[in-house]
Amino acid sequence: MSAKHHITLFDVKCILDPPAWSPNTWRTRFVLNYKRLSYHTEWIAYPDIGNVLSSAGVPPTRSTAPLYTVPAIIDEMAYIGAIGMDVIINMAFMVMPNTVNILEGRELEYYVVGKKEMFGIGVEDMFPADKQDAMWTNLKEGLNRLSKLIESVKHGNGFLFGTTPTYADFVLCSQFIWFEKAGPKGGWEKIKEWNNGKWAGLYESLKYGKSHSFREEPMVRAYSLQLIFMKQQQYTRKAEDTKTDTSRAA
Numbered sequence: 001m002s003a004k005h006h007i008t009l010f011d012v013k014c015i016l017d018p019p020a021w022s023p024n025t026w027r028t029r030f031v032l033n034y035k036r037l038s039y040h041t042e043w044i045a046y047p048d049i050g051n052v053l054s055s056a057g058v059p060p061t062r063s064t065a066p067l068y069t070v071p072a073i074i075d076e077m078a079y080i081g082a083i084g085m086d087v088i089i090n091m092a093f094m095v096m097p098n099t100v101n102i103l104e105g106r107e108l109e110y111y112v113v114g115k116k117e118m119f120g121i122g123v124e125d126m127f128p129a130d131k132q133d134a135m136w137t138n139l140k141e142g143l144n145r146l147s148k149l150i151e152s153v154k155h156g157n158g159f160l161f162g163t164t165p166t167y168a169d170f171v172l173c174s175q176f177i178w179f180e181k182a183g184p185k186g187g188w189e190k191i192k193e194w195n196n197g198k199w200a201g202l203y204e205s206l207k208y209g210k211s212h213s214f215r216e217e218p219m220v221r222a223y224s225l226q227l228i229f230m231k232q233q234q235y236t237r238k239a240e241d242t243k244t245d246t247s248r249a250a
């Protein structure tokens, strides 16, 4: 099982092989190809366009029948933006003060000094006793929002936005592993109970699922936290611009 591409292009199928024939959809395909964006095409039978698009959370383009038309695209990056805003930001200052427990010597010193330089606040002040309840509440509310977003997209059992894992699943699960390994003691145990075990389910699916993607070795690709925050802001701005997690062309 491989992760889906970041962008899904919805197109209408026919009996040709390959089936791409619609001029409306070709415009979008040309743009995706020209920009060398990674996408996969979901082929829809003509009579099913409305059902498939509305189930996927795509808004209608017309006010009279047919309400839903292709092309439509879903950009997974909008989901990653939501994970950034609802989860990563809320977790960061809860995890960093505890990360000092898994570092020692010059690594610890480097980490503490580096974080102070990066965020302008010492790790010891990031998760103060008098703010901990509020910070837990923020995280819980963020995960509630993410849960609602996930539920708003109709999909089969398994992963966040589909029956196969996407990059968004890997991003979110990575945050949970971070919280479990480096975050407040017992913190992941708390999250596992929230939202009817949804997050625990995702973690287990990636750990034991057919994707075999959960291994203890560090990922080859590493982002600095700063880069993550910059990306978050970028995606949030993008999400705010579109005001929706779906967008369309034509």
Ligand SMILES: N[C@@H](CCC(=O)N[C@@H](CS)C(=O)NCC(=O)O)C(=O)O
Residues within 6 Å of the ligand: 012, 022, 023, 024, 025, 046, 049, 061, 062, 066, 068, 069, 070, 071, 249, 250
């Ligand atoms: N993108 C234009 C039109 C696109 C369009 O007409 N697409 C056709 C396929 S080529 C379609 O989806 N038709 C749906 C239907 O007839 O049920 C719009 O949304 O107004």
